[in-house]
Amino acid sequence: MQDLTLVMAQLDPLVGDIPGNTETAIETVREARIEHGADVVILPELFLTGYPPEDLLLRPSLETRLREARARMAEKVARDVMVIVGYPGRREGGNWNLAGVLYNGEWVGEYAKQALPNYEVFDEQRYFGVGDAPLVVEHKGARLGILICEDVWEEGPVQQTRDAGAEILITLNASPFHQDKPAERLALLEQRAGEVGLPIVYVNQIGGQDELVFDGGSACVAANGELRVQAPHWSVGLMPVLFVQEDGAWVPRAGEVDEDVSAEENLYCALVTGLRDYVNKSGFQGVVLGLSGGIDSALSLAIAVDALGPQRVHAVMMPYHYTADISKQDAAEQARMLGIEYEVLPIESMVESFMETLSASFAGTERDTTEENLQSRCRGVLLMALSNKKGLMVLSTGNKSEMAVGYATLYGDMVGGYNAIKDVYKTWVYRLARWRNSQEPAIPERVIERPPSAELAPDQQDSDSLPDYDVLDAILVRYIEGDMSAEAIIAAGFNHDDVYKVVRLVDRCEYKRRQAPVGVRVTRRGFGRDRRYPIVNGWQPGD
Template identity: 40%
Template sequence: MKISIVQLNPIIGDIANNAQKIREKAELAVKKGAKLLITPELSLCGYPPRDLLLQQSFIDDMGYQLQQLAQEIPPEIHVLVGTVTFNTLAHEQGKKPLYNSVALINNGKIHQIYHKRLLPTYDVFEEDRYFSAGNEVNFFTLDGVKIGITICEDLWNDEQFWGKKSYAVNPIQDLVNEGVDLIVNLSASPYIVGKQKLREELLKHIVTKYQIPIIYVNQVGGNDDLIFDGFSCGLNKKGDVIARCFPYEEDLIYLNLDQNNRDLSSNYIHNLFDREEEEMYQALVLGVKDYAQKCGFSKAILGLSGGIDSALVATIAVSALGKDNVFGVLMPSPYSSDHSIIDAENLVKNLGIKSEIIPIQEGMNSFDLMLNPLFKNTEFGIAEENLQSRIRGTLLMAIANKFGYLLLSTGNKSEMAVGYCTLYGDMNGGLAVIGDVPKTKVFNICKWLNKNGEIIPNNILIKPPSAELKPNQKDEDSLPPYDILDDILERYINQHQSVDNIEKSGHNLKLIKKVIKLVDRAEFKRKQAPPVLKMTDRAFGTGWKMPIAYKNR
């Protein structure tokens, strides 16, 4: 039996066009002789639909499009479609009114509806806000093959693999008990660095444990702050990955299920990335590309300081949108060094983008004049430094508004973590591209970009980082060296380590407390930041739910 998996990049809410994609892929699969087509989780509406699920018309539209899709796909093929269905017993059960479901359609009919059994409520997931959990074991038989259905999280509760049990039930074990021949998983699993290796380790563990092959189908594309990397795959009974889709793009591949030995084979396989830097860079490119296109932007603008952060964001933007669609603005102040302007101009030349130089001295003078009655007899300080950033932010927003550009903010995770950024200044923008990329990794990615020739001017890579808001300023005047800072931040933010544990790792106690205080005090800034493309399991985005007003322990 030939089985096709389609890795889709849906637009959330564009139900008719998402259905059209599924229809077109089903027609292609039939031409290749496929009997079954598997789509990702919630493929009909896109994941995550969030509070669109509170609109009844949204659910009704999915029901209508699903019926239409069932009637229009070729009768030779069965299709598993991710959708949302009503829980008709919700009121009497005291449960949520919807299910996260999979529909089996064929020959004009919806043959069966299956419901997701495990509903994640951690990090970016809030599924119990909308959905009831299914309580039935999900499977069907096709051409004598018993196929078990799971939806994303249903796969992730193997107590032996994790060393703990997160849910009372294990849908995989239940399917094994039913004697299924094949397990399929329809997923919308967001990207974090290195996650595909973890997914495949889990899949291999399950396959070798139960001697049942698995097909895993993941969504691809950027939706707001989340990036879905795809990497849909199939594993045979030995636990070998025998099929893997392309990352970061739509794909349609085929697997063969031998109906005698109930095992999978295929020759459609794409390799994993050799370098973390390439994996992260390509994810960021996809995030920018889809955020811009799905929000209706074709061009982007950003400020170019001559520093490494704006250099990386500009390079990502060019890869995502094309050099003719990226506009860089240099806004030197009296404190900007000559080499910073030269470095920014060299970057513009290397990337081939359009640019403009707008000195901000005049704006600074105007603000000094207006504020002089209040600020006279005071020392130059943070307020005056931040005014420079806010002048730049205002200029960028004005240009973005005038010409319909998407403004990309260029701050990295290290800066956002400790508040080394200016609200209504360099934090302005529609998307924080590298807001989940620590400074040390920014350097690593830029060095990787230069592996085959200079893209990022070399001087940007070797000069000490500086905001250049006062004479001879360096980041290390206010912050510890970035390798030390990033390790403390990783331990505190991502690993949730205590002060004592961070100190035991070799860091200075006084410095640890200073960094943590900066992180906690900067929460009000992060709440007002643009969406941050998620790269790690602890990004300053949808999954970050810290209070602003609280007393630090």
């Protein structure tokens, strides 16, 4: 019986490192051939540049570097294996998102992506021309149809490739993660395979790149849409798919399938992966963060330790008059639990020095949030000083609910190079903390159970100025991700005053969010790449 082994290479490229990514591709093919007897090795979309390369695509020297990379692959890759790899290319005066086919030292085919996404985090129409022709290559008796990512989300390219004679569809992908995305992908593959009656091999990227994080989960479905093979999510590796001929058709044999995990575990892995790659790919020695004894910094600390190891994480408690004793105790306890470097730097003298300097300027005014923000800004100064001195990146710890309504201090707790939980709603912060503790204790239970507070004023609680987080997050999801108007949210059963307060805060605080550090994007509509609103505008919140 004739058979064919395709190997899905689920890899984590470094954007811009064309030589490094090329060597990874060469080594990957060698390993796939030796370990799995690969006939075909498939690498992700735009692998040689990494995804997304953004305006690196406009650099004049890019094409020269890619030609050198492809020449090296042609020289070094084994002659008896076909390689399908993604890269950009300048052809006929334009840029294209391409999949190249290498065999026996020659580039025997090149496919240009036809469906260019221009929504959510995608901006491909800025850079690429639209392909219009299918590519089907024959290898060892099998006709392989090549597609790239968004092509499989639309009917046209898939049907066109089927009509061109493909017997197996292969799609190269750099598909970012967001909550519920893995299930959406599998449902799509099942639908497309059933529509054209062909098996689909779907190879996805892994790892973090700035705000984006890629979960892998490369998969093969049979012609009826049944899942036959799936690579693990959140790990680099090779996954073989064995095809055999049965009744004149190529059929994938059942192989390993990654087990389903909870929504909390999937999200937590995304945050760990995004932070780990941002720190490591940027060359930081580690991270430093303010540990307040509250839930957000506690979860951020657990993520940092899981991403980098305790030896690369430094936490600082910076108490003031309003810092509760239990906050100090819980912060110290968590530092002990996780085995990190920890110190206490009181800020009373700093705040008092600033207040003395400002006393004449503040004469005749009432105490307000100015004094509260000053506490936060003193903490930001200390964190940045430690960052400079020790070569550590400051990890900020504000969640999406707070960032949405501006419940954060510019140049204070918003100081930082990255924020692992920037796109995580407060209600999910609690869910993640409980899930992490279910695996192994990492956060003191009292931190999870006590009411949240910024501790910038006596007996302060978040609920003093915001709706309860269950209500707040429900409103935010509808307004930010659903684009519902204030009146539509009220009609859905929410309190009029709460809704108008929240949407006004969201609109008013765009200027703050523009100055916040980047962070892992895990929802359908994160601030920054997804949701781009003008800072100055006259839009009315009821619209």
